[in-house]
Amino acid sequence: MGKAAAVGTAVVVCAAVGTAVVLGRRRRRRDAELLGAAEAERKKKVAAVIEDVERTLATPTALLRGISDALVLEMERGLRGDMHSQLKMLISYVDNLPTGPSVGDEHGLFYALDLGGTNFRVLRVQLGGREKRVAKQQYQEVSIPPHLMVGTSLELFDFIAAVLAKFVETEGDEFHLPMGRQRELGFTFSFPVNQLSISSGTLIKWTKGFSINGTVGEDVVAELSKAMERQGLDMKVTALVNDTVGTLAGGRYMDNDVVAAVILGTGTNAAYVEHANAIPKWTGLLPKSGNMVINTEWGSFKSDKLPLSEYDKALDFESLNPGEQIYEKLISGMYLGEIVRRILLKLAHDAALFGDVVPAKLELPFVLRTPDMSAMHHDASHDLKILGSKLKDIVGVADTSLEVRYITRHICDIVAERGARLAAAGIYGILKKLGRDKVPTDGSPMQRTVVALDGGLYEHYKKFSSCLEATLSDLLGDEASSSLVAKLANDGSGIGAALLAASHSQYADIY
Numbered sequence: 001m002g003k004a005a006a007v008g009t010a011v012v013v014c015a016a017v018g019t020a021v022v023l024g025r026r027r028r029r030r031d032a033e034l035l036g037a038a039e040a041e042r043k044k045k046v047a048a049v050i051e052d053v054e055r056t057l058a059t060p061t062a063l064l065r066g067i068s069d070a071l072v073l074e075m076e077r078g079l080r081g082d083m084h085s086q087l088k089m090l091i092s093y094v095d096n097l098p099t100g101p102s103v104g105d106e107h108g109l110f111y112a113l114d115l116g117g118t119n120f121r122v123l124r125v126q127l128g129g130r131e132k133r134v135a136k137q138q139y140q141e142v143s144i145p146p147h148l149m150v151g152t153s154l155e156l157f158d159f160i161a162a163v164l165a166k167f168v169e170t171e172g173d174e175f176h177l178p179m180g181r182q183r184e185l186g187f188t189f190s191f192p193v194n195q196l197s198i199s200s201g202t203l204i205k206w207t208k209g210f211s212i213n214g215t216v217g218e219d220v221v222a223e224l225s226k227a228m229e230r231q232g233l234d235m236k237v238t239a240l241v242n243d244t245v246g247t248l249a250g251g252r253y254m255d256n257d258v259v260a261a262v263i264l265g266t267g268t269n270a271a272y273v274e275h276a277n278a279i280p281k282w283t284g285l286l287p288k289s290g291n292m293v294i295n296t297e298w299g300s301f302k303s304d305k306l307p308l309s310e311y312d313k314a315l316d317f318e319s320l321n322p323g324e325q326i327y328e329k330l331i332s333g334m335y336l337g338e339i340v341r342r343i344l345l346k347l348a349h350d351a352a353l354f355g356d357v358v359p360a361k362l363e364l365p366f367v368l369r370t371p372d373m374s375a376m377h378h379d380a381s382h383d384l385k386i387l388g389s390k391l392k393d394i395v396g397v398a399d400t401s402l403e404v405r406y407i408t409r410h411i412c413d414i415v416a417e418r419g420a421r422l423a424a425a426g427i428y429g430i431l432k433k434l435g436r437d438k439v440p441t442d443g444s445p446m447q448r449t450v451v452a453l454d455g456g457l458y459e460h461y462k463k464f465s466s467c468l469e470a471t472l473s474d475l476l477g478d479e480a481s482s483s484l485v486a487k488l489a490n491d492g493s494g495i496g497a498a499l500l501a502a503s504h505s506q507y508a509d510i511y
């Protein structure tokens with residue numbers, strides 16, 4: 001009995017265990033089914049967000065052509081001086097560019113200072129005339145402490161002048177300043193300026209994350225000159241140029257066929273050589289050259305044709321300059337990584353991309369910088385290892401699945417491709433404005449056209465630059481694109497500013 005009972009009990013126990021096993025298995029199956037359903041639902045949400053991103057950021061060729069046409073119309077309005085024009089089309093007062101490899105008369109010691117983004121550069125060159133050209137150059141790059149980007153004008157210019165003064169102290173014997181002469185400087189200042197002459201201009205507004213009280217409306221050359229005086233530095237600013245204008249000048253010094261310069265760095269902008277008689281707002285004498293360099297300030301272009309997504313609108317709304325610099329916010333290095341972050345955040349919130357908890361770090365604006373986006377985008381390893389470790393560092397999620405990594409790379413691809421294609425549409429617009437977008441109908445040969453490009457985004461983000469070039473070829477067609485050269489003008493703006501300082505030197509007639 002006892003035994004039987006025991007056996008019975010044992011049987012009962014076994015039966016209970018059996019039931020538990022069966023129930024457990026069922027629950028696991030049900031859990032698995034539920035999990036599977038939840039996972040399928042999550043994947044569906046991921047796919048829906050991605051589809052929406054692909055749709056709203058799409059840039060089909062026909063749209064790009066429409067954007068180029070809208071840009072050309074805005075360029076014309078700006079050249080007429082239309083108050084409502086989005087493009088300032090600023091007159092640079094540079095009507096004569098350094099004259100190319102066959103001439104190149106400029107000589108002497110000149111300095112350049114380039115302020116326009118997160119870093120600024122000081123440079124000195126010894127120009128050796130026709131024979132030696134750029135005989136010797138040295139430069140130093142210093143990053144601007146973030147608090148100075150939103151501090152006071154005085155602090156910013158004092159900081160810059162102090163770095164410049166230290167740099168001048170390191171000038172070696174290989175640089176020659178004739179006795180009794182003052183050192184001269186080309187000041188590259190890459191914010192919109194109302195130029196009053198080649199060596200003066202008032203700031204219209206700060207962009208690219210700078211927001212400093214008390215500079216708007218002031219002559220930036222006077223601000224710099226006063227700061228140099230405070231440092232005891234005896235130097236005269238003989239040319240104030242935008243970085244696009246400097247790049248154009250530097251580019252033309254190297255290649256006579258350079259007609260435009262485009263910057264793709266923290267921000268974006270373009271300058272080109274316009275026929276002076278195509279600038280209705282120019283009221284001065286017609287320059288001898290017949291030309292005038294125009295700084296388009298194209299970053300402020302906006303059009304209802306631009307593919308703005310919810311992410312762009314939110315980024316703009318929360319930016320230091322809402323409603324402004326819309327084209328720049330779709331294209332430039334300051335913003336691309338941030339757009340990717342916003343899309344990943346949406347995927348984290350709506351589709352639990354990084355698990356049930358949204359990573360806190362992903363909520364931080366600008367935590368994902370464009371160089372990191374570029375590194376993730378270029379990861380070609382089979383397991384996207386670099387991308388995984390970037391996500392770990394930036395987002396704080398240690399073990400991301402291959403699926404998450406592929407999705408992240410795809411988002412980088414969509415955002416970079418849109419930026420590059422929109423930038424190509426802008427260049428195509430300038431070429432159209434210059435009539436260099438088509439093979440001439442009168443049978444004459446197509447002129448060689450060179451566009452000088454500079455900026456960290458163009459230089460280092462290879463998928464971006466190759467997409468830009470491919471899109472430009474596509475827009476131009478085979479024949480016209482075979483005459484176009486896109487040339488990297490590495491720090492062309494520094495040399496360009498020094499060259500313009502030389503051609504506008506107070507001693508120009510003596511040289």
Ligand SMILES: Nc1ncnc2c1ncn2[C@@H]1O[C@H](COP(=O)(O)OP(=O)(O)O)[C@@H](O)[C@H]1O
Pocket residue numbers: 116117118119264265266267332333334370371372374375454455456457460461
């Ligand atoms: N490896 C990279 N990949 C993508 N973008 C980059 C890379 N390196 C730099 N950049 C972008 O270029 C910008 C710097 O551009 P640069 O022309 O050097 O200076 P500026 O700040 O004066 O525009 C950075 O803010 C960044 O957005």
